Amino acid sequence: MTAPETLRLAKAHYPVTALGPGTRAGVWVQGCTLHCHGCLSRDTWDADPGREVPVDAVLGWLASLPGPVDGVTISGGEPFQQPAALLALVRGIRAWRDERPRETMPLDILVYSGYVYSRLSRTAEARAILDLCDAVVAGPYVDRLNPPGGPTGRRSLLWRGSANQRIVPLSPLGRRRYAEPAGDETEEAGPRMQVSVEEGPEGRRVYYIGIPRRGDLEHLSTTLDEAGVRAGVVSWRA
Numbered sequence: 001m002t003a004p005e006t007l008r009l010a011k012a013h014y015p016v017t018a019l020g021p022g023t024r025a026g027v028w029v030q031g032c033t034l035h036c037h038g039c040l041s042r043d044t045w046d047a048d049p050g051r052e053v054p055v056d057a058v059l060g061w062l063a064s065l066p067g068p069v070d071g072v073t074i075s076g077g078e079p080f081q082q083p084a085a086l087l088a089l090v091r092g093i094r095a096w097r098d099e100r101p102r103e104t105m106p107l108d109i110l111v112y113s114g115y116v117y118s119r120l121s122r123t124a125e126a127r128a129i130l131d132l133c134d135a136v137v138a139g140p141y142v143d144r145l146n147p148p149g150g151p152t153g154r155r156s157l158l159w160r161g162s163a164n165q166r167i168v169p170l171s172p173l174g175r176r177r178y179a180e181p182a183g184d185e186t187e188e189a190g191p192r193m194q195v196s197v198e199e200g201p202e203g204r205r206v207y208y209i210g211i212p213r214r215g216d217l218e219h220l221s222t223t224l225d226e227a228g229v230r231a232g233v234v235s236w237r238a
């Protein structure tokens, strides 16, 4: 199946181990008008048309991954602000999932959105996308509802940035994998952050992938600063 749509893409990365269970592929879209206070991904706000790529190119990248791919996480930016491209992308991932040889665990599709679930589920356009996903993490990021990190910050919100966000399982696979754990959600359930360093046309960039707790990134840049490493332009400050 070919998808004529184009997607404004911020980044695609493999392997991702801090945004959903298992070893995953991550796709971050470019463009978000929600501007949550404290957003850690301000570099994805600008709906830069120069970041458009064919959805088929993203699907081709997924199909070329060496594996295992236990899931695909789509985040941003705001994925639902590109509904036609997002629909084509999740359709293509579903078709690829059905065709490919079975790996260690079934592949799930997890999508992040800054819109609350009740709003997403009201529109037929968004519902058509959700019907093809296994789970959505829905709701804006609210900095004060992200518990502090550091040595005392043991309690974590598994896969969520702030306590107001909801993980909504959307399929039997999603229910098995993303149903809320009873009691405390602890950090032992998975790594909180991973780091990737990439060379690109704008020079070397360091990406923190995952969900830091409140203050983690400021703490990191202070620590680097004290060690004489200048962080330069960072995505979590204006």
Ligand code: SF4
Residues within 6 Å of the ligand: 032, 033, 034, 035, 036, 039, 040, 041, 042, 044, 076, 077, 078, 113, 114, 115, 140, 141
């Ligand atoms: S947290 Fe997500 S939804 Fe909120 S402004 Fe940042 S990219 Fe947009």
